[in-house]
Amino acid sequence: MSDTVFTQVGYTLGGLVNYIKMGEIGLPDIQRPFVWPNSKVRDLFDSMYRGYPVGYLLFWKNGFLDDSKTIGTDDKQKIPNLLIVDGQQRMTSLYAVIRRIEVVRKNYDKEFIKIAFNPIDEKFEVHDAAIAKNKSFIPDISVLWDEETDLFEISESYISGLEETREIEPEEKKKIRRAISSVEGLKNFPFTALELSPDINEEQVAEVFVRINSQGESLKQSDFILTLMSVFWDEGRKDLEEFCGKARKPSSSGEPSPYNHYIHPNPDQMLRACVGFGFKRARLKYVYSILRGKDLETEKFSEALREKQFGVLKEAQGKTLDIQYWHDFLKSLRLAGYMSKKMLTSDNNLIFSYILYLMGRLEYGVDSFVLRKTIAKWFFMSNINRRYTGSPESAMEFDLARFREITDKDEFVSILNSISDSILTGDYWSISLPTELATSSPRSPSLFSYHAALILLDAKALWSNMKFTDILDPNIVSNKSAVEKHHLFPFNYLKNLGYKSTRDTNQIANYALLEWGDNVKISDQAPKDYINEMEERFSPSELEKMYYWHALPKEWYLMDYPEFLIQRRELISKVIRDGYEHLSKEIEYDPISSDEHSADDIISQGESENIEFKSTLRINLHTQDKDSRIENTVMKTIAGFLNTRGGELFIGIDDSGQAIGLENDKFKSLDNMSLHLVNLINDRIGKVYMFFITISFPEHDGVTVMSVKCSPSPKEIFLKEKGAEKFYVRTGPSTVELTGHEMQQFISQRFR
Numbered sequence: 242m243s244d245t246v247f248t249q250v251g252y253t254l255g256g257l258v259n260y261i262k263m264g265e266i267g268l269p270d271i272q273r274p275f276v277w278p279n280s281k282v283r284d285l286f287d288s289m290y291r292g293y294p295v296g297y298l299l300f301w302k303n304g305f306l307d308d309s310k311t312i313g314t315d316d317k318q319k320i321p322n323l324l325i326v327d328g329q330q331r332m333t334s335l336y337a338v339i340r341r342i343e344v345v346r347k348n349y350d351k352e353f354i355k356i357a358f359n360p361i362d363e364k365f366e367v368h369d370a371a372i373a374k375n376k377s378f379i380p381d382i383s384v385l386w387d388e389e390t391d392l393f394e395i396s397e398s399y400i401s402g403l404e405e406t407r408e409i410e411p412e413e414k415k416k417i418r419r420a421i422s423s424v425e426g427l428k429n430f431p432f433t434a435l436e437l438s439p440d441i442n443e444e445q446v447a448e449v450f451v452r453i454n455s456q457g458e459s460l461k462q463s464d465f466i467l468t469l470m471s472v473f474w475d476e477g478r479k480d481l482e483e484f485c486g487k488a489r490k491p492s493s494s495g496e497p498s499p500y501n502h503y504i505h506p507n508p509d510q511m512l513r514a515c516v517g518f519g520f521k522r523a524r525l526k527y528v529y530s531i532l533r534g535k536d537l538e539t540e541k542f543s544e545a546l547r548e549k550q551f552g553v554l555k556e557a558q559g560k561t562l563d564i565q566y567w568h569d570f571l572k573s574l575r576l577a578g579y580m581s582k583k584m585l586t587s588d589n590n591l592i593f594s595y596i597l598y599l600m601g602r603l604e605y606g607v608d609s610f611v612l613r614k615t616i617a618k619w620f621f622m623s624n625i626n627r628r629y630t631g632s633p634e635s636a637m638e639f640d641l642a643r644f645r646e647i648t649d650k651d652e653f654v655s656i657l658n659s660i661s662d663s664i665l666t667g668d669y670w671s672i673s674l675p676t677e678l679a680t681s682s683p684r685s686p687s688l689f690s691y692h693a694a695l696i697l698l699d700a701k702a703l704w705s706n707m708k709f710t711d712i713l714d715p716n717i718v719s720n721k722s723a724v725e726k727h728h729l730f731p732f733n734y735l736k737n738l739g740y741k742s743t744r745d746t747n748q749i750a751n752y753a754l755l756e757w758g759d760n761v762k763i764s765d766q767a768p769k770d771y772i773n774e775m776e777e778r779f780s781p782s783e784l785e786k787m788y789y790w791h792a793l794p795k796e797w798y799l800m801d802y803p804e805f806l807i808q809r810r811e812l813i814s815k816v817i818r819d820g821y822e823h824l825s826k827e828i829e830y831d832p833i834s835s836d837e838h839s840a841d842d843i844i845s846q847g848e849s850e851n852i853e854f855k856s857t858l859r860i861n862l863h864t865q866d867k868d869s870r871i872e873n874t875v876m877k878t879i880a881g882f883l884n885t886r887g888g889e890l891f892i893g894i895d896d897s898g899q900a901i902g903l904e905n906d907k908f909k910s911l912d913n914m915s916l917h918l919v920n921l922i923n924d925r926i927g928k929v930y931m932f933f934i935t936i937s938f939p940e941h942d943g944v945t946v947m948s949v950k951c952s953p954s955p956k957e958i959f960l961k962e963k964g965a966e967k968f969y970v971r972t973g974p975s976t977v978e979l980t981g982h983e984m985q986q987f988i989s990q991r992f993r
Contacts, residue, residue: 246437246438246440246441246445246449247435247436247437247438247449248435248436249433249434249435249436250300250433250434250435250436251431251432251433251434252298252431252432252433252434253428253429253430253431253432254289254335254339254427254428254429254430254432255428255429257298257332257335257432258335258336258339258340258428260323261332261336262340264321265321265322265323266300266321266322266323266325267303267321267323267324267325268325268329268332268333268336276330276347277330277333277334279354279355279356279367280367281334282334282338282354282356282367283356283365283366283367284365285331285334285335286338286356286365286382286424286427287364287365289427289430290363290365290423290424290427295331295432296328296331297327297328297433297434297435298325298327298328298331298332298432298433298434298435299325299326299327299328299434299435299437299449300323300324300325300326300434300435300436300437301323301324301326301436301437301439301446302322302323302324302436302437302438302439303321303322303323303324303439323436326437326446334354337353337354338354338356338382338383339383339386339428340383340386341353341381341383341384341386341387348489349482349485349486349489353381353383355367355368355380355381355383356368356381356382356383357372357378357379357380357381357382358378358379358382358420358421358424359377359378359379360379360399360416360417360420360421361377361413361416361417361420362377363420365382366378368380368381376402376403376405376406377403379395379399379421382424385421385424385425386425386428392421392422392425395421396417396418396421396422399417399421400414400417403417435449437449466509466512466525466526466528466529467508467509467512470512470528470532473532474532474551474554474555477554477555477558478508480558480562481508481511481512481558481562482508484499484506484511484562485505485506485507485508485511487499487500488500488501488504488505488506489505497564498564499562499564499567499568501567501568501571502580502581502582502715503571503574503579503581503582503585503591504582504585504588504591506588506592509525510588510592511561511562511592512525512528512558513525513592514561514592514595514596514599515554515557515558515561516528516531516554516557517592517593517596517637517641518557518560518561518596518599518600518603519553519554519556519557519558520537520550520553520554520557521600521641521642521644521645522537522638522641523593523633523634523635523637523638523640523641524634524638525634528554531547531550531551531553531554532547532550532551532554534546534547534548534550560599560603561595561599566598566599566602566603567595569598569602569609569613570594570595570598570599570616572613573594573598573612573613573614573616573617573620574591574594574617574620576613576614576617576824577617577618577620577621577624577693577697577824578621578692578693578694578695578696578697578820578824579620579621579624579689579693580696580710580713580714580715581713581715582715583713583715584689584692584693584713585624585689586624586627586630586684586685586686586689587624587627587629587630587633587686589629589630589633589637590620590623590624590628590629591620593623593629593633593637593640594616594619594620594623596637596641597616597619597657598612598616600644600653601615601616601650601653601654605647605648605649605650605653606650607650607653607654611654612654614824615654615657615658616657617824618657618658618661618821618824618825619657619660619661621690621693621820621821621824622660622661622664622665622821624686624689624690624693625665625674625686625687625690625817626664626665626686627686640660643656644656658825661825662825665818665821667850667885667886668990668991670814670815670817670818670886671811671814671885671886671887671953671991672990672991674687674814674817674818675810675811675813675814678749678750678810678813678814679748679749679750679806679810680748680749681743681744681745681746681747681748681749682749683747685749687749687817688749690817690820691749691813691816691817692709692713692754693820694816694817694819694820694821695709695790695816695820696709696710696713696820697820697823697824698790698816698819698820698823700790700791701787701790702754702755702756703727703753703754703755703787703790703791704755704756704759704775704776704778704779704787705755705756705759707756709754712754725754725755725756725757725760726752726753726754727752727753727754727755727759727760727763728746728747728751728752729751729752729753729768729793729797729805730746730751730768730802730805731763731764731765731766731767732746732747732765733765734765734766734767735802738802740802748806749810749813750792750805750806750809750810750813751802751805751806753791759775762774763775767798768797768798768799769798769799772798789816790816792809792812792813792815792816793809793812794808794809794812794932795932797809804955807955808932808955811952811953811955812952815887840891840939840940840941840946840948841941841942843889843891844891844894844898844900844941845898847898848896848898848974849973849974850885850886850888850971850972850973850974851882851886851887851888851889851971852888852889852891852974853878853882853888853889853890853891853974853976854890854891854894854895854896854898855871855874855875855878855890855891855892855893855894856892856893856894856895856896856901856905857871857892857893857905857906858871858872858875858892858906858914858917858918858947859871859872859906859917860905860906860907862905872921873962875890875892875918875921876921876922876925876926876960877960877969877976877978878890878976879922879926879934879949879951880926880958880959880960880968880969880976881969881970881971881976881977882951882971883926883930883933883934883951883952883953883954883958884954884957884958884968884969884970884971884991885953885970885971885991886953886971887933887950887951887952887953888950888951888971889948889949889950889951890948890949890951891941891946891947891948891949892906892946892947892949893941893944893945893946893947894941894946899942900941900942900943900944900946901944902944902945902946903938903944903945903946903947911938911945911947914947915936915938915947918936918947918949919931919936922934924961925960925961925962926958926959926960926961927958930954930958933951933952933953933954934949934950934951934952935948935949935950936948936949936950937950955992956992957988957991957992968980968984968988970987
């Protein structure tokens with residue numbers, strides 16, 4: 242049998258209160274957010290009054306020498322000999338009532354815990370206005386333990402007050418005096434404490450807590466660390482909590498304040514930011530090691546290292562809680578298109594982005610313009626990627642490790658940008674993201690990234706002249722929201738079609754943000770019935786841009802609902818990608834352009850993954866004859882675009898990018914040429930896929946060329962060739978055939 246790691250010690254309630262008052266037992270400052278409701282405090286006193294056990298207390302001997310002092314203060318007492326690990330809420334309740342001290346609630350409002358007692362019924366109640374008027378109650382039992390209190394006077398005063406309402410028998414008076422004396426005597430109530438050895442570490446303490454806790458609750462690491470912090474460096478914890486308290490309410494005096502529309506941080510979250518910035522560590526448990534003087538690499542202890550590491554923590558916390566840095570960082574979130582907390586699904590992502598901001602600004606000296614842009618891009622990526630959900634500390638620790646040897650600001654920026662771009666690849670946009678959008682969750686990160694992209698692209702609400710920037714402004718609060726989520730295919734309309742599950746009707750791809758008046762007007766109409774009234778407000782060019790923003794396929798209102806969802810997810814993904822690219826490029830990005838100059842801009846960039854040039858559609862320039870092999874190269878390119886992430890084929894442009902026009906193909910007219918290509922697509926790919934293809938004839942360098950724009954197909958495309966079906970994809974500026982296992986793997990990832 243191993244040696245026990247604890248000793249059992251008995252206390253009285255009065256003894257515990259005195260030890261806490263003298264500092265021998267380390268109860269965190271009473272001015273801490275207190276989570277117990279007053280009714281639970283009432284029940285605690287009732288259980289003690291009736292002689293019921295109220296559980297063990299768990300203490301941990303700190304193991305410091307008698308002359309050890311707290312860090313960061315010159316006039317404070319010694320470090321407590323015992324730290325309260327389990328029982329903080331019980332002891333806070335008892336200490337606050339017996340010594341009549343205010344507690345602080347989670348919203349940082351202060352109050353006294355007032356527990357009333359009826360000596361006749363021997364019943365405890367939470368004080369309220371009715372009890373205050375009821376002569377049967379002592380309204381606040383705290384008076385019983387006041388040093389100036391005379392218990393006899395209290396009993397007689399209570400009896401006199403009660404006699405004003407009715408006659409009291411002698412036996413009843415005796416009962417009243419006994420009951421009041423019994424409540425005052427609770428200071429002698431026995432408590433059993435398990436005192437853990439100073440030789441065990443914090444992980445072992447946490448394990449002991451879990452094993453003895455009757456409710457099987459986990460010891461929250463943040464509470465545990467903050468308890469230790471209040472013992473070792475109480476000023477630091479007070480600063481954290483003051484910052485967090487002020488962040489919850491706008492400043493009424495006009496003074497600078499950390500208040501914001503994104504996060505009401507908790508002290509442990511801001512402490513995480515301090516440790517991440519100061520030590521490039523993500524795990525809160527490192528705070529304990531830092532305060533004890535434990536080297537994070539060698540795991541050795543020293544008093545000198547303790548003071549040194551505290552200095553780093555103190556400096557880091559001062560900068561982390563600097564309101565100027567805090568608000569400058571929050572501008573990065575706005576720059577990323579995120580307007581308020583309503584668009585965020587992870588506080589961890591915000592806190593880690595703040596760590597990176599502080600590192601970039603204060604350690605690496607990155608230009609503020611570049612830094613805000615870089616952090617905005619990172620924030621956008623990590624939100625849509627859910628980077629810090631699941632095991633956030635592990636992910637943060639991994640990311641911070643990249644910067645422990647970095648000293649150059651350009652390398653810092655390069656690492657962040659390269660990580661973002663390596664995650665949000667072409668496959669992510671065309672395969673992963675559309676799959677993630679196949680959900681009805683109203684709190685999906687992909688949905689909020691879509692809204693952020695609409696803000697980045699300066700979009701307007703559907704069928705409205707109101708910009709998203711104004712619509713989602715968190716400073717505007719009214720009885721009716723400026724916009725409402727609208728089912729493009731209304732709920733009751735779908736219900737009549739047989740779609741009764743909200744999993745089907747409430748798909749992200751079925752929602753758009755409309756002005757609330759339009760939402761009411763549309764009601765349950767079928768899309769084909771309300772579309773004309775909505776569209777007649779705008780010109781064709783306005784509708785084109787609006788339908789791009791809102792990812793609406795051509796003639797979407799006539800489509801079958803399942804097909805509509807598939808196609809709209811693809812288009813939403815494209816809009817999100819365009820928003821991200823706008824954020825990345827530091828230039829104005831306009832993905833919709835139908836004028837004649839757009840072809841010039843695209844062609845001038847040369848061939849790429851999504852741009853291809855062909856001299857002719859059907860004529861072999863060497864023989865000047867029609868050649869099915871030429872037609873086949875065109876069809877392979879179109880099939881490759883459809884199977885990958887879309888693209889644009891220009892016919893009448895040679896390999897060097899020179900415009901040679903369409904005369905070589907010898908069609909009677911452009912209509913004949915267009916019809917010929919449509920027939921080829923219908924025969925060799927399928928009529929249904931013409932929906933994803935747009936044919937036009939722009940001019941380039943003074944001659945007419947043919948443009949074939951292809952959107953990504955929701956289903957795999959096979960090209961018919963000499964009685965066989967072949968599968969093509971784009972890889973860089975080339976079209977390649979995939980067969981066997983490669984084809985199966987690609988299809989399973991891209992279309993399933």
